[in-house]
Amino acid sequence: MFVPRELADPVPLVVLPHGAGGTPAGIIPFLQLEAEARGVLLLAPKSGDATWDVIRGGVGPDVAAIDRALGEVLDLFAVAPERLVIAGFSDGASYALSLGLINGTLVRRILAFSPDSSSHPRAGRPSVFVSHGVDDPVLPIDRCSRRLVPVLEQEGYDVDYREFRGGHEVPAAMVAAALEPVAPRLVG
Numbered sequence: 001m002f003v004p005r006e007l008a009d010p011v012p013l014v015v016l017p018h019g020a021g022g023t024p025a026g027i028i029p030f031l032q033l034e035a036e037a038r039g040v041l042l043l044a045p046k047s048g049d050a051t052w053d054v055i056r057g058g059v060g061p062d063v064a065a066i067d068r069a070l071g072e073v074l075d076l077f078a079v080a081p082e083r084l085v086i087a088g089f090s091d092g093a094s095y096a097l098s099l100g101l102i103n104g105t106l107v108r109r110i111l112a113f114s115p116d117s118s119s120h121p122r123a124g125r126p127s128v129f130v131s132h133g134v135d136d137p138v139l140p141i142d143r144c145s146r147r148l149v150p151v152l153e154q155e156g157y158d159v160d161y162r163e164f165r166g167g168h169e170v171p172a173a174m175v176a177a178a179l180e181p182v183a184p185r186l187v188g
Contacts, residue, residue, distance in 0.1 A: 001043050001073065002028050008039030008183040010080030013073060014111070015066065016044045017099075020051040020091035030089055030113070030170045031179070038183040041077060045069050052095040063099070085182055087111035089170050090139060097148075100126055111178040113170045114139055117148045127158040127181070131174040133166040 014035065018027040024044035035042050045066045047053070053062040073079065086107050088096035093115035100110035104124025111129045116139050132145035141163065149161045160178075164171055 001041070002032055002035055003041060004036045004039050006039050006186055007041070007077070008083075008186060010083060011041060011077050012038070012083035012085065012183045013041045013043060013077070013079040014085045014087050014179075014182070015070065015096075016042050017052060017066075017086075017088045017092040017095045018044065018047070019089050019093075022092065027089065027092060031087065031175055033172070034175045034179050037185045038179055039186045040179065040183050041073065041079070043069060043073050051091050066099075081106075082108050083182060085109045085111060087113070087178070088115075089113040090168065091116070097128075100128075109182060113174060113178075114144070114168055115148065116144050122155070125157060127160070128152055129160045129162075129178040131162045131164060131170075131178070133169060134163050135166060136168045138168040 014031060016027050016031060018024055024046050028042055028044050031042055048061050053060040084107055086096040086100045093112040096110055097112050097115050098120045100107045101122040102120050104122060104126045107126050109127045114132050114136055115130060130145050130149055132141045134141055149159055152159050162174060162177065164174060
């Protein structure tokens with residue numbers, strides 16, 4: 001978990017699942033600078049396997065572990081329900097989309113940096129931010145975001161979609177744009 005020196009009021013929380021083969025410590029740096037500047041808490045759970053259960057075929061122990069961790073954070077911090085966000089990069093973005101759309105009455109915003117897709121049931125209408133590099137060799141944009149985003153828009157989701165020159169990465173400008181509606185900058 002990352003706790004900034006100063007918290008925004010009301011407190012925003014971003015649940016940040018890592019990518020396939022990644023770690024919580026490896027995903028936090030993607031959002032850490034902006035989280036510090038905006039007073040945003042980051043909760044980075046660990047998958048029970050190399051990747052997340054929903055991606056492997058169904059909701060299971062990973063979701064239960066996230067629920068427990070989320071409960072502990074909510075006991076410690078007065079997180080604003082309207083500022084509960086789930087975000088991820090690559091496989092973590094696909095997982096964030098799946099969980100965010102399944103739990104759309106709880107999660108208010110989904111941040112998906114270079115996701116694959118999500119075909120799971122949906123509830124509620126969280127806003128969705130998607131960014132993807134036009135030269136992504138890992139999850140090619142044509143078969144991923146360029147297919148996913150029109151489906152979400154047709155289903156009535158508020159989608160902020162941004163393509164950028166680059167590959168399988170998370171540019172700082174995309175993080176800033178994704179977090180702007182969550183919390184304004186507290187510091188420089």
